[in-house]
Amino acid sequence: MPGIKSQPKSTGKVYFIGGGPGDPELLTLKAKRLIESADVVIYADSLVHPSIVEFARPGAEVHGSKTLTLGQIMELTLQAVKQGKVVARIQSGDPSIYGAMLEQMRVLEAEGVDYEVIPGVSSAFAAAARLKAELTVPGGSQTVILTRVEGRVAMPPGEQLAGLAAHGATLVLFLSITRMFRIARELRAAGYAKDTPVAVVYRVGWPDELIIRGTLADITPKVRAAKLTLQALILVGGALDPELRQPRTSEEPPAASSHLYSETYTHKYRKARTRPAAARAVANGSGD
Ligand SMILES: C[S@@+](CC[C@H](N)C(=O)[O-])C[C@H]1O[C@@H](n2cnc3c(N)ncnc32)[C@H](O)[C@@H]1O
Numbered sequence: 001m002p003g004i005k006s007q008p009k010s011t012g013k014v015y016f017i018g019g020g021p022g023d024p025e026l027l028t029l030k031a032k033r034l035i036e037s038a039d040v041v042i043y044a045d046s047l048v049h050p051s052i053v054e055f056a057r058p059g060a061e062v063h064g065s066k067t068l069t070l071g072q073i074m075e076l077t078l079q080a081v082k083q084g085k086v087v088a089r090i091q092s093g094d095p096s097i098y099g100a101m102l103e104q105m106r107v108l109e110a111e112g113v114d115y116e117v118i119p120g121v122s123s124a125f126a127a128a129a130r131l132k133a134e135l136t137v138p139g140g141s142q143t144v145i146l147t148r149v150e151g152r153v154a155m156p157p158g159e160q161l162a163g164l165a166a167h168g169a170t171l172v173l174f175l176s177i178t179r180m181f182r183i184a185r186e187l188r189a190a191g192y193a194k195d196t197p198v199a200v201v202y203r204v205g206w207p208d209e210l211i212i213r214g215t216l217a218d219i220t221p222k223v224r225a226a227k228l229t230l231q232a233l234i235l236v237g238g239a240l241d242p243e244l245r246q247p248r249t250s251e252e253p254p255a256a257s258s259h260l261y262s263e264t265y266t267h268k269y270r271k272a273r274t275r276p277a278a279a280r281a282v283a284n285g286s287g288d
Contacts, residue, residue, distance in 0.1 A: 011081075011084040012039075012080055012081030012082065012083065012084050012085045012086060012087065012113070012114075013081065013086050013087070013113075013114045013115065013116070014077055014081060014086075014087045014089055014108060014113060014114070014115040014116075015034045015038070015086070015087070015088050015089065015115070015116050015117075015118055016089050016091060016095045016099075016101055016104070016105075016115065016116070016117045016118065017031045017034060017035065017088055017089065017090045017091065017095070017118045017120065018031060018091060018093060018094045018095050018118060018119045018120015018121065018122075019031070019043065019044070019047075019048040019049075019052050019090040019091060019092055019093070019120055020052075020092075020093060020120045020121040020126065020205070021092070021093055021121060021122070021123040021126035021127075021204045021205040021206075022048075022049040022126075022203060022204065022205030022206040022209075023049070023126075023205035023206075024049065024051045024052050024054075024055070026120075026121045026126060026205060027052060027055075027120070028118065028119070028120065030118055031090075031118050031120060032055055034086075034088055034118060035052070035053075035055040035056055035088050035090065036055050036056070036057055037057065037086065038056065038057075038060055038086045038087060038088035039060060039061065039080060039085035039086050039087070040060065040061045040062075040063070040076070040077075040080040040085055040086070040087045040088070041053060041056045041060055041061070041062045041063070041087075041088045041090065042062075042063045042065050042073060042076060042077065042087065042088070042089050042090070043062070043063075043064060043065060043088075043089075043090035044064075044065050044066065044090065044091055044092050045064030045065065045066045046066040047092030047093075047231065048090050048091070048092050049205070049206060052090065053090070056088075061080075063076060070100075070103055070104070070107075073089075073104070074104065074107045077089065077104075077107075077108075077113075078107075078111055078113070081113050081114075089104070091120070092120075092123070093120055093121065093122040093123045093124075093126075094119050094120045094121065094122040095117055095118075095119070095120065096117070096119070097122050097124070097146060097174070098148070098174055098175060101117070123174075123201075123204055123205075123233055124146055124172045124174075124233060124235075126204045126205055127172075127199070127201035127204045127233045127235060128235070130201060130204050130205075130209070130211065131199050131201065131211065131235065131240065131242075132242075132245060133199070133235070133239055133240055134239060134244075135170045135172075135235075135237075135239050136170070136239065137170075137238065137239045137244065140237075140238045140239055141168060141169045141170045141237055141238065141239060143167060143169035143170065144169060144170045144171075144172060145164050145167065145169045145170070145171050145172070146172045146174065147159065147161070147164055147171065147172070147173060147174070148173060148174045148175045148176050149161050149173060149176045149179050149182065149183055149186075151175070151176070151178075151179060161183065161186045161187065161190070162186050162189065162190045165186065165187050165190030165191065165192060166190060166191070168191070168192070168237075169237065170235070170236070170237035170238075170239045170240070171187075171234075171235065171236040171237060172233060172234075172235050173233065173234040173235075173236070174233060176234060177200065177202075177223065177228050177229065177230065177231075177232040177233075177234060178229055178230075180200075180219060180220045180223045180224070180234065181220045183234060183236075184198075184216045184217075184219060184220050187216055187236060188216050188217075192216055192236065192237075193216070194215065194216050194217040195215045195216070195217065196215060196216045196236060196237065196238065197213070197214075197215060197236075197237065197238065197239075197240040197241045197242075198213070198214050198215060198216055198219040198234065198235065198236050198240065199211065199212070199213050199214075199234075199235045199240045200212040200213075200214075200219065200222075200223055200226075200228065200232055200233070200234050200235075201232060201233050201235070202226070202228050202231060202232040203231050203232070204233070210226060210228075212226060212228075213240075213242070216236070
């Protein structure tokens with residue numbers, strides 16, 4: 001009947017679980033609890049750290065998905081839910097980012113299988129944390145673009161790197177490390193200065209994690225020297241400049257500071273204690 005949702009046909013349930021970037025301590029409590037109680041665990045073994053699967057209970061059926069096709073993964077999943085089992089499908093980072101989750105959800109919808117998505121820490125945010133970077137810098141870019149460059153997968157019209165670069169935003173590039181040279185060249189051609197900070201983060205949260213810092217001018221040879229070909233993110237923009245964290249002298253303008261905790265800024269929860277210097281100067285007759 002229109003407007004009435006079809007009832008699930010099976011008694012089992014599937015949880016798409018964000019497995020985070022690698023460090024098991026970055027799992028949510030909910031993710032850990034569901035992995036511990038699942039009857040069947042299917043995990044992306046190319047990207048999900050093995051220690052996360054160790055939370056599975058003894059006797060749980062565990063499958064790595066890197067050598068399986070979508071058809072095989074769904075066959076395992078459907079078999080389990082038809083027997084009333086709970087399946088933990090662990091994806092890397094957050095499942096909503098390049099997680100290949102949609103095609104799995106379509107099969108579950110078609111079969112009337114109940115499922116839920118549990119978010120995880122994306123490698124983008126784990127990388128920002130390791131870099132001690134705020135991706136949205138007051139006075140700098142207020143926008144973060146999560147994207148990839150064209151390779152075997154074509155990019156839709158309007159989403160080519162050169163077009164996205166026109167925004168001058170902080171960029172986080174997934175699945176693109178083998179194209180570092182092209183990325184640096186295209187970003188420079190699109191207007192990013194050659195000294196724009198770049199950070200490449202390989203396997204964040206894994207024991208062999210590697211961080212390479214540079215600029216658009218010198219990052220390519222550094223990445224080549226490290227022979228990185230997968231599992232790395234490229235972060236680009238002024239927000240990646242480690243200098244931003246250096247203490248400011250009192251004479252310098254308060255660059256890159258948010259209004260939020262400023263003494264001169266009133267908001268819903270707090271009144272300003274002092275007025276901004278410019279307003280004080282005008283009130284004292286000394287402003288120009
Ligand atoms: C299929 S996508 C999955 C992204 C994932 N859903 C996320 O939110 O991080 C795989 C790409 O994510 C990035 N990635 C995933 N895990 C990573 C990690 N631990 N360290 C660095 N990059 C990672 C790499 O760019 C890799 O090529």
